[in-house]
Structure formats: C-alpha cells, structure tokens
Amino acid sequence: MAVEMLKEKWTGQVAEVVIGATEEEGGTRTSTVTVGGETALPFLDFEGEIPNKPVVAYEVLDEEPEGWAEPLVEAWGDVYSDPVAWAKKCEEEGAELIALRLVSTNPAGQDRSPEEAAQTVKDVLDAVGVPLMVLGCEDAEKDNEVLKAVAEAAEGENLLIGATEEDNYKTIAGACMIHDHTLIAQSPVDMNIAKQLNILLTDLGVKENKIVIDPLLSSLGYGLEYSYSVMERVRLSALRDDKMLSMPVVAFAGKEAWRTKEPNTPTEENPQWGEQENRGVMWETLTASTVLQSGANILVMYHPQAAKNVQSLVDDLMEDNS
C-alpha cells in the first residue's frame, strides 16, 4: 500500500523581490535577480511553490582589506585594492549579484565623502552587468549621508541598499523610495524588532516587495543556532501569512565566518585543526549552507570556493523532487 505523504498546508507567501533593473526597467543592468515568492519551507517543493532559488552574492570592499586571512588574500589579493577590478573578477567567477560595502566612508577610517562613495558605486555599475547591493560602513549618521548620495547617483538601478534599523530608517528609506531602490531592514537577531521595523517602513510608504530582512547572522561556533532559529521563526510567520515578516532574508555569511578565530588561524599555529586553506572555506560554506535551511534567500559570501560550494548545494537542493 502506498504511503501517503503528510503535507503541511501554508496560507502565506514570501514576498517576491527583484534586485537590479535592465535598460527597459529604467536601469543599466544586463541581468536582474529575483528572490522570494515561495509558499513552503526551504526546498520542500512538494508542499508548495519555490519559484526562485536562493542567490549567492559576492562581497566587494571599496578599500583594500586589512589583516585578511591568507586564503582570502590568495583569492582576491590581485584585485582587492580596486573595487572595480574586484567586482569584475567576481563577475568572471560567476557572481549573479555583487555586494559592495563602502567601508572607506567610515569616519574612524578614511572617512571618504558621500560623493566619492557614490562615484565608486557608479564606476562599479559601469564595469559589471549584474545587479548590486550597496552597504554602508555601519556608522548610522554617515550611512545616512552616503547611502542617500548613492541612491541619488544610481537612480533607477534598483540597488539593494542597506541597512535601515529601527532607530534609523527614515533617510535611507526615503531615498530608496524617491530613487527607486530596494532596501535592507536590519534587526538584532530579534523577530519582534524585525516585524516592528517592517511596519515602520511600510507606514512610511515602502512597498512590501522592496524590503529584504537582515536578521543578523552569527557564524558557525558563535551563535549560528540562535540566528538560525530567529530566521526560521521569521519564515514560519511568513508562511502563516504575517505580511510584516514575509520579506526575503539576506545573510552575510562571508563577513561573519571570516572574522572568527578558526578561519584566521594559520596551519602552523594549530596543526591539529587541519589546513587553513580548507578550514576557512569550510567554515564559511557551513555557515551559509546551514541558514539556507532556515530560509536565507541571499547569501553574501567572501571566498570564491565557498561561494561555489554553496551554489552547487543550492543547485542540488533545487532539483525537482515533488
């Protein structure tokens, strides 16, 4: 006798969000990225529709990174002093989406001006055809100035701009609405604040399909399970039709994994941990592939091999098994 599969019935759907705009859509991208739209938990395509696969984004910094681990220097050292060359190399590696982080604008560092940052964004847009995420330096006041200038300079490109937070969202959200971009809503591993911020943003007039939730990821070994469970609860709420938690989710796996001790410890310092080259890549791969299962729609990654590992896992998991 055939066993009947027990299937969960969901009432909600994750919002479908497009990043980038082609010439017809008012931008200059040669391709766009669409995430979200699912009506089931990750990869359970026998319970609902999963119209778009999770996307791997490659992260690029706008200044030469300091103190990076050897495997990252090996991968990007030839280009990482120039964000344009770096972004081009990402595209050659197969990136569908590039995340440009404007660290050079940090007042504690180079303190580059909003105009310079906006020019960098334009240069990268000119150099590559894939859509862009643009991230600030995580200084709220400076990010407001910088991201506003970026939104204006790249009008119509439908960048994914981040991040807005519960106590600092109006300037960035306003600029994204005026200049037609999508934005990241960041909350500190807290579903209640994630929901609250989405309410504030939609009250301001941001459309539900112009928001991506960043619930803040912690790396493997540093609270990954906590991030996982918050993400999972966000996704379950979306599928139970809570519109204010129904946006796709972004996870910054590269940044989080590579700032922990394990990927950064050289082989000779701790030989029993194995080769640093593989260890860092695996640390990042595992961090990212874990949150694929809790509903991450965009994985922002550092090492090209880790990115490819996750890409290939996604391709396997997306094979139709309904």
Added chain:
Amino acid sequence: MIIIGERINGMFNDIGEAIKNQDPTAIQKWAVKQIEAGSHYLDANVGPAVEDSPEVMKWLVEVIQDEVDAPVCLDTTNVDAMEAGLEVHKGTAMINSVTAEPSKLEAILPLVKEYDAEVIGLAMDKSGVPKDAATRTAKAMEIVANVDAHGIPMEDLYIDPLILPVNVAQDHAPEVLESIQQVKKLADPAPKTVLGLSNVSQNCTNMGLINRTFMVMAMAVGLDAAIMEANDQEMLDSIATAEIILNNDVYCDSFLQQFRK
C-alpha cells in the same frame, strides 16, 4: 479572530428604515465602516421591519456587495430567503444559521454544499437553548456528523454554543465556555466556533466591558469567530492583545495598530 460585523440588521432603526424604503445609503455606509474597522464578514439580517422574503435578502446582498468586496453572512431562518441570497452572492457566503433539528439540517446543508458556502450551526434543537455544556456539545456534535455526511469540509462549519445575557441567565456563560472546549476536543478535525457576542451584555450596564471580557475568555478556550460590534475600538484592542498572548500573532511594539490594518 474572524470578525462578523453585526450592524446591518433591521433591528437597528437606520437599517430598518433603509430596508423599508429600499434606500441603500445607510446599509452601504455601515458596510464600508465595518470593513474598514476590520470585519471579515458582514452579517445581513432583514429584521422585524419588513417580511423576511427572498426579494429583500437578494436586494440586501446586492446592495452590500455593490459597495464592498466582502462576504455576507446571510442571517435568516427563511430557507427561500437564504437561497435567494446565495444565488446573487459573490465569493464564499456564510449561512446564519442551521440548528440540530433534522428538518433544518436536511433543508439547509444541501444549500451549503451546492453553493460552496460556510454555515453557522446553533447548538440547539426545537427544545430551545440547552442549559448545560454537555447538551450544547451533544447538539453541536449532531451538526458536525451531519455536515460531515453531506461532504462539507469541517473548516466551513462554525458551531455557536449560544450565549445568553448575564443579567438574566448568569449560569450560562461558564457552560458556553466549557462547550467551546469540548467541541474543539471531540471533533477531529474540529469545526470553527462562533458566538453572537453582544448577546452576553444585552440590557446590562457596562456592555462594552462585559463584551470584551467575555471575548478574551472565549478566545482563551478556542473561539474562532464572533458576530459583534466591529467598530468597538476597545474591543479590537482587547482582541489584538489576546492574539499576542495566545501566540497567534507575532509581537511587535505596534501590535495594536498592526491588528487594525
């Protein structure tokens, strides 16, 4: 909480006049007002002013659905009026109501099936409103069995265990609460449950307070829907809060405002 706005009822003077004069103004005003406040369904009851005829119910449904895109809860004991309402209704209608009397079940359940409607089942028969929880539940289960036998999905049935005013029948409310729990436990899958909420406070002072206190108590034992005054803001705040405490909605600081959207 599924909210069924009670205001379009000929028992209210403005609606009674409107029905008598075939003037849709007041009806459409209340349709919009109740939907804006968060009603999911609009109850429509001809009331005592004119005869509860098929023509009047048909007119009411059309007038309401011309103005708002919402399902109507056809509140009538006249089967012909029910069918006339169902014929012109757009979307999934709700029938209010059927009892456990076999003749009623046989007359109404085929209509529910034919029109793919939902139905409120009153936990009573020709001997009237039961005094205790057990009899209410027994009547409810008779309706459950009949609904199932007619091939109607259990989620389309709303059992109403019938609340009476606390000032005249104070012993009923605990029995009603008990019965909601029993119905939810005994039937699998369970039907939904509904109350004509305002009845609990009829002719009492502090009607609003009694209504919302009873609402929260009933929600705690599994109430799914209520025919109620949909524009009572304090009631809506109480429901929103109960939904949070029962873990039905995800908390956020704007939970009251969010519920009203």
